[in-house]
Amino acid sequence: MVTELFPVTLKGAETSRRGKRLVGPVDLSLDGQGLCVVLGPNGSGKTTLLRLMHGTARLTGGTVQWACDMDTARHHQAFVFQRPVVLRRTVEENLTYPLRLRGVDRKAAKAAAQDWAERVGLGQHLTRRAMVLSGGEQQKLAIARALITNPALVFLDEPTASLDGRAMREIEAILLQAKADGTRLILSTHDMGQARRIADEVVFILGGQVHETGPAKMFFDTPKTPEARAFLKGDIVE
Amino acid sequence: MRHAFWLVVTFDAELAEIALRSLRVTLTALVIACLIALPLAALLAVRRFRWRRATIALLNALMGLPPVVVGLIVYIFLSRSGPFGALGLLFTPTAMIVAQVIIIVPLIASIAHQSLRELWAEYHDLLISMNVTQMQKMRTLIWDARRALLTAALAGFGRGIGEVGAIMIVGGNIDNATRVLTTAIALETGKGEFALALALGFVLIALALGVNLAIHWIGQTERDSRW
Numbered sequence: 001m002v003t004e005l006f007p008v009t010l011k012g013a014e015t016s017r018r019g020k021r022l023v024g025p026v027d028l029s030l031d032g033q034g035l036c037v038v039l040g041p042n043g044s045g046k047t048t049l050l051r052l053m054h055g056t057a058r059l060t061g062g063t064v065q066w067a068c069d070m071d072t073a074r075h076h077q078a079f080v081f082q083r084p085v086v087l088r089r090t091v092e093e094n095l096t097y098p099l100r101l102r103g104v105d106r107k108a109a110k111a112a113a114q115d116w117a118e119r120v121g122l123g124q125h126l127t128r129r130a131m132v133l134s135g136g137e138q139q140k141l142a143i144a145r146a147l148i149t150n151p152a153l154v155f156l157d158e159p160t161a162s163l164d165g166r167a168m169r170e171i172e173a174i175l176l177q178a179k180a181d182g183t184r185l186i187l188s189t190h191d192m193g194q195a196r197r198i199a200d201e202v203v204f205i206l207g208g209q210v211h212e213t214g215p216a217k218m219f220f221d222t223p224k225t226p227e228a229r230a231f232l233k234g235d236i237v238e
Numbered sequence: 239m240r241h242a243f244w245l246v247v248t249f250d251a252e253l254a255e256i257a258l259r260s261l262r263v264t265l266t267a268l269v270i271a272c273l274i275a276l277p278l279a280a281l282l283a284v285r286r287f288r289w290r291r292a293t294i295a296l297l298n299a300l301m302g303l304p305p306v307v308v309g310l311i312v313y314i315f316l317s318r319s320g321p322f323g324a325l326g327l328l329f330t331p332t333a334m335i336v337a338q339v340i341i342i343v344p345l346i347a348s349i350a351h352q353s354l355r356e357l358w359a360e361y362h363d364l365l366i367s368m369n370v371t372q373m374q375k376m377r378t379l380i381w382d383a384r385r386a387l388l389t390a391a392l393a394g395f396g397r398g399i400g401e402v403g404a405i406m407i408v409g410g411n412i413d414n415a416t417r418v419l420t421t422a423i424a425l426e427t428g429k430g431e432f433a434l435a436l437a438l439g440f441v442l443i444a445l446a447l448g449v450n451l452a453i454h455w456i457g458q459t460e461r462d463s464r465w
Contacts, residue, residue, distance in 0.1 A: 056366050071369075079367035085360065088382045097378075101370060 004068050005076055005152050006032030006184070012062030013052055023048045023208040025062055030186070032152070034200035035179050037216070038188040041237060045208040046188035047082070050155045053186070054079055078146035082158040084138040086130035091122055094130050094141055098149050116144040120174055136167030143171065147178055154178070156187040160194065172198055192232065196220060204228045206237060250437070257441045260418040261449075263331050263405070264398040267338035271394055275343045276387060279350035280376035283358040294351065300344035305337075309404030312337045316408065329410040334418070337404040342394035349390035350383075357383045392450055399446055419445070 007029050014024020023045040030036060038046045051057035053064055055074055066073035078098075087094050095113035100106070117123045120140040125133065130141055139159055146154050156175070160168040176198060179185055189195055195202060199216035204227070211225045223229045231237045282294055314320050316328040316336075327333045357379050365375050380387065402420035409416035411425060419442045426435035 054367065056363070074369045079363075081363055085364040087361070087364075087378070088357075098368060101368065101374060 005066055005073050006030065007067060008053060008073075009065045010053070010062065011065070013059060013064050014061040015048060015052055015057050016060045021208060023052060023205075026052075026210050028203065028210055028213060030201075030203075032184050035175065035185040035187065035198055036201040036203060037195045037199035038186065038203045038205055039190070039192070039195050039199075039231075040188075040205040041190050041231065043238075044190075044205045046190075046205055047157050048208075049203075049205060049210075050079075050157055050186065050188055054155050076152040078149065078151045078154045080139075080142050080146050080154065080156040080159050082161050084135070084142040086133070086138050086141060088131060089129070090127055091117060091130050091133070091141055092126040095145055095148055098145060102149065112148055116148050119177075120144045121170065134167075136163050136170070139163065139167070139171060140174065143174055143178075147183065151183065153184040153186065156185060158188055158190070160191070161189075168194070204231070206231070253434070253437055253441060255414070256417055256419055256422050256438065257445060259331065259416075260399060260420070260442070261445060263334050263418060264338060264395060264401075265449075267335045267342065267398050268391060268395050270335070271339045271342045271346055271398075272391055274339070275347035275390075275394075276350055276380055277376060278343075279347045279354050279390075280379050281372075282347075282351050283354040283379060284375045285372060294348075297344045297348045297351070301348050303341060303344065304403075305341055305401055306403035306407065308340050309337055309407030312340065312404065312408045328408060329412060329416055331409070331416055333408040334405040334416060337408050338398045338401060341401060341404060342398050345397055346390045346394040349393055350387050353383050353386035353390070354379050357386075388453055392453060395449055395453075396446060399442065399449075 010026045010028040012025040012027065014026065015022050026049065038049055040046050048057055052059060054077060055064070055070055056079070087097060089097070092110065092113045095116055096104075096106070096109040099109040099112060104112070114123070114126065117126050120143065122133075122137060122141060122144070125137065130138060133141065143154075143156070143159065159175075160171050163171070172194070175185055175187070179200075187198075195216070202212070202214065202216050202219040203210055204212040204219065204223075204225070206227050212219060212223065212228045214224075219228065220232065223232055227237055282290060282297075312333060313328065315322050316325070316333050317323055318328075327336070358375075361375075361379065361382075365378065370378070400420060402424055405416075405418060406421050406424065409418070409421065411417050411421040417425075419438050423435045423438045423442070426432070426438065
């Protein structure tokens with residue numbers, strides 16, 4: 001499934017709103033393996049870059065090209081938001097929702113929901129309303145709902161930004177397991193510690209421009225650009 | 239007053255017939271109005287089109303539509319010389335249902351739209367990212383907001399069951415045919431039959447409360463961890 005989508009190639013991709021360029025022009029190519037971290041400070045354009053690739057932000061210039069057509073690409077993708085969006089339903093109904101949309105029968109959808117709830121530690125909460133779960137549990141639910149359709153690629157927009165250390169560790173474990181199962185993950189964060197822990201590849205973005213891309217080890221050991229060096233040193237970069 | 243209570247507790251046949259007719263007309267109108275108003279409200283919440291703002295403004299304005307004027311217009315359309323005169327619907331419960339539907343659709347649609355718009359703001363990013371169809375979005379919103387939509391339906395029921403001007407004009411308040419609680423109250427008050435009018439009033443209040451409670455109970459709106 002992975003080879004159907006990748007590589008994704010951005011050529012001069014940019015998006016503007018009311019005459020102000022938010023991101024771009026970006027030239028970038030990503031293949032279909034591992035966990036890519038889009039790293040940068042707040043307001044650098046991480047979320048917009050993810051949305052551009054996913055096709056939910058309007059492209060005002062350049063192209064985003066998948067190995068297949070956009071509709072097929074979207075079908076094999078999922079998106080997890082910084083603030084978890086849960087449906088006003090039970091945990092089980094949240095998990096079965098994307099499967100039911102795709103025509104999976106009720107019994108099979110329920111079995112998959114049970115399985116994924118167990119995997120992310122929500123097995124005891126299947127019949128609870130999703131809105132009463134804690135922030136960390138809601139984010140785990142959102143991730144499980146994204147993964148339940150077995151997508152080739154999942155975008156995660158700062159999924160642990162407002163969570164404590166324990167919830168962050170649990171979510172990182174879920175993501176690493178998903179990666180091990182063959183799902184391509186593109187995650188945005190401003191947390192260098194998290195990027196060091198989980199990234200295979202880093203895209204460093206600042207002021208809407210991609211400044212550096214490459215394997216994580218290379219990026220952290222020998223950053224090429226002064227901006228990346230300053231960011232890694234802990235300086236305030238804008 | 240005692241006579242009025244006596245009529246209610248002895249379940250006076252005439253009173254029961256009028257009450258049942260009221261309920262039948264208003265519930266039928268409510269179901270039809272919900273079938274029109276709820277999808278319309280959902281469409282206005284999820285879809286951006288040229289006349290959307292104007293449609294919302296119009297619906298809000300129509301909430302204050304004078305029932306007597308609605309009755310008059312329906313009367314003109316259904317009268318023998320009107321475009322639908324051949325159907326022979328004037329002075330029938332169907333004509334009363336038509337009038338009630340016209341009166342309560344804007345009310346239900348406006349209230350429903352408020353709830354669905356808020357829910358859409360919450361779900362927007364998720365449903366867009368899931369690439370769901372317009373119809374799936376609308377179904378999801380209506381289903382997930384169903385408890386809030388009950389309030390809209392109840393407001394419509396309240397307006398319908400208490401309506402007198404329009405249904406008096408298009409129904410004609412004909413005994414054993416189109417007489418309902420509100421028109422009967424108006425008639426009996428005019429005749430000076432205050433006991434029967436009061437009894438009808440008690441039944442009207444009881445029906446309104448009963449239907450509200452039944453819908454809340456069915457919708458389980460106050461159950462733990464529900465919305």
